Amino acid sequence: MSLSLxxxxxxxxxxxxxxxxxxxxxxxxxxxxxxxxxxxxxxADRIEAALGGETPAKPGKRRRP
Structure with a gap:
């Protein structure tokens, strides 16, 4: 069984x-x-850095332009 963060x-x-x-x-x-x-x-930080800092919006939260 795997535990989430x-x-x-x-x-x-x-x-x-x-x-x-x-x-x-x-x-x-x-x-x-x-x-x-x-x-x-x-x-998780290392993976995000490898992807150029692209972070997907969290569910229920939208980024403002």
């Missing part, structure tokens, strides 16, 4: 809350989510 960002937020309220021993959980989010975001 949004799923990973939500997991990272939850993991951060776990660390805050349950202690530093859970930091490795947060760290794993954080590294995966960074890697995925970096990969």
């Amino acid at each position: 949004n799923d990973l960002e939500n997991g990272r937020r939850i993991a951060a809350l776990v660390v805050r309220y349950c202690g530093e021993k859970y930091f490795p959980l947060f760290d794993r989510f954080d590294r995966e989010v960074r890697e995925r975001a970096s990969a």
Whole structure:
């Protein structure tokens, strides 16, 4: 099963809350989510750069001329 970037960002937020309220021993959980989010975001940025910075409009949002 593959998780979306949004799923990973939500997991990272939850993991951060776990660390805050349950202690530093859970930091490795947060760290794993954080590294995966960074890697995925970096990969997406690299692909966009290779395409000349063309970013498709997000659903429900239109660009103004």
